[in-house]
Amino acid sequence: MTAVLLQQVVNGVTIGLVYALIAIGLTLVFGILDVINFAHGELYMLGAFLTYGLTIGLGLPYVVALALTIGGTAVAGVVAERLTVRPLRGRHMFTVVLSTLGLSIFMQNGALFLWGPDPREIDLAWSSRPLVLGGIVITHLRLAVLATGALLIAALTWFIRRTTWGMAMRAVASNRDAAALMGIPIARVYAITFALGAGLAGVAGGLLGAMFTIEPSMGEWAVVKAFCVVIMGGMGNVPGAVLGGVMLGVAENVGAGFLPGGSSYKDGIGYAILILVLLARPQGLFGRGA
Amino acid sequence: MISGRIPGVALAAAAVLLPLALPGAYHRHVLVLAGVFTLMALGFDLVLGYVGELSLGHAAFFGIGAYTTALLTRNTGVPFPLDLLLAALVTGAFGLLIGAPSLRLKGPYFAIVTFGFAEILRLVALNWTSVTRGPMGLPDIPHAQLGPLRIDTELDYYYLVLTLIAVAILVTRRLLGSTVGQAFVAIRENEELASAVGIPTFRFKVLAFVIGMMFTGAAGSVYARYVHFVDPTALSFYYTVTVVSMVIVGGQGSIAGTILGALLFTLLPEYLRVAERARLVIFGAFLMVAIVFMPEGLRGLWQRARPVRGVRVAA
Secondary structure (H helix, E strand, O other): OOOHHHHHHHHHHHHHHHHHHHHHHHHHHHHHHHHOOOOHHHHHHHHHHHHHHHHHHHOHHHHHHHHHHHHHHHHHHHHHHHHHHHHHOOOOHHHHHHHHHHHHHHHHHHHHHHHHOOOEEOOOOOHHHHEEOOOOOEHHHHHHHHHHHHHHHHHHHHHHHHHHHHHHHHHHHHHHHHHHHHHOHHHHHHHHHHHHHHHHHHHHHHHHHHHHHEEEOOHHHHHHHHOOOOOOHOOOOOOHHHHHHHHHHHHHHHHHHHOOOOOHHHHHHHHHHHHHHHHHOOOOOOOOOO | HHHHHHHHHHHHHHHHHHHHOOOOOOHHHHHHHHHHHHHHHHHHHHHHHHHHOOOOOOHHHHHHHHHHHHHHHHHHOOHHHHHHHHHHHHHHHHHHHHHHHOOOOOOOOHHHHHHHHHHHHHHHHHOHHHHHOOOHHHHOOEEEEEEOOOEEEHHHHHHHHHHHHHHHHHHHHHHHHOOHHHHHHHHHHHHHHHHOOOOHHHHHHHHHHHHHHHHHHHHHHHOOOOOOOOOHHHHHHHHHHHHHHHHHHHHOOHHHHHHHHHHHHHHHHHHHHHHHHHHHHHHHHHHHHHHHHHOOOHHHHHHOOOOOOOOOOOO
């Protein structure tokens, strides 16, 4: 019983770190630009297909493919910001919701048009090799996912806390007008934020894509999960998103294993948490109040 | 506004005569769809356009209306206008249930709560198979029968939905003409100020949401009757996106703009069917371009194109 529970916790943490990677981008963009990016899930989908093309199509090693995926989706993120966010600066948040929704529909159906609806596998020779640790089985792929996720989250934290651009991002998040008056190039901060968020979402696509299958509609549920995580952590709160992601991953895996009929409502666990958190603590579980 | 310049009577007459001028059942079918969407969009705009809250779970309320009628007619044989009324009431009650806690929150939270609610409800519709039959849906919903009058052709349904649209417009007009409407607009323009001058903003927001969801539930009920069938796809996010597009591209806070948007976004995906696989690609690109180039909607474009009424430049 405890071994099963522990196994589910480990699986949950792995998935949860990937949720965190997706959610960080969403929460950064919200915290800094005041924009809810509905095309975020499609950047994640794009990352999965990029990784697929680079590994299966071109035969590159997985690590190289992931690195290139970060770069590729970061560029896509900058383009997305130019197309759907920058022209609407100063407009109401809801108009940007709609322009990013348009982009989301465009990208998802564009992918469907180009690559068809059939699920594909990022099939790596070593991915299912197991590592057994005291009754718990972890595949090599899950280990790689854990390591990559932790590494990227650490790198992002360093970037935000220690670099000049990171400081600029924090300044814009806390007071946009004052930051602009101090000479911070707001437009460039926005572009960097989108690039970071998109790059992390893209690499998350490459990671989860190797664990499950990839298809054009995969961004739809990803953005929903990311919403749950962002709300749990508090909107704009990066450490909160990391904790929220891991908590959601664990809650889903443990819930699916132990609740009666759990697996069919697995995806509902996230929404239930979402609504409970919103009603009880809308500033997020770890927020310090609005 | 458009409705102010062209008498409403003329527009109403055009709406009544339009299907008679169209050849074939297909075009009439598209008109029924446009009517159902218009009713849904009017309900949505009452919330977005007048109290400034964005619901991203609109399809859920449409689905509640559709499932209410489906379950009532299949299991109890409730006669026609009663199931429509009950569908509207049940949907309104769900609006109260969701709106009462979530409309207290400031910021984009209402949008996210409604979004989560719609997804949960879709999962319930999919998995509660003993009641909803899950993905197989509920078939054989009977046609409406009103006394000797049997509502079963496209034309009949068109007039039914047109009647409901007229009711919705009248209700909206009456509301907006009263102090309630003034309170709505005050809340939309500046919620803090409205609340500071003593307007119970929360209560008015809930009121707008409940009434708007009743329109939407009625639209769902008529739709279920019209297609004889309801399944969990009625609750899909695609419908929400379509209605949000209608209202924002048409012009929020305007009955005429909403109707224009509803027509545009019913006809566009329908006639884009010729493009087959590229249909939604074009739809997405269109939505993006439409918002970026006219963020205030078609109505904003119309107002910019002509000089402000009553202002004359001295010669």
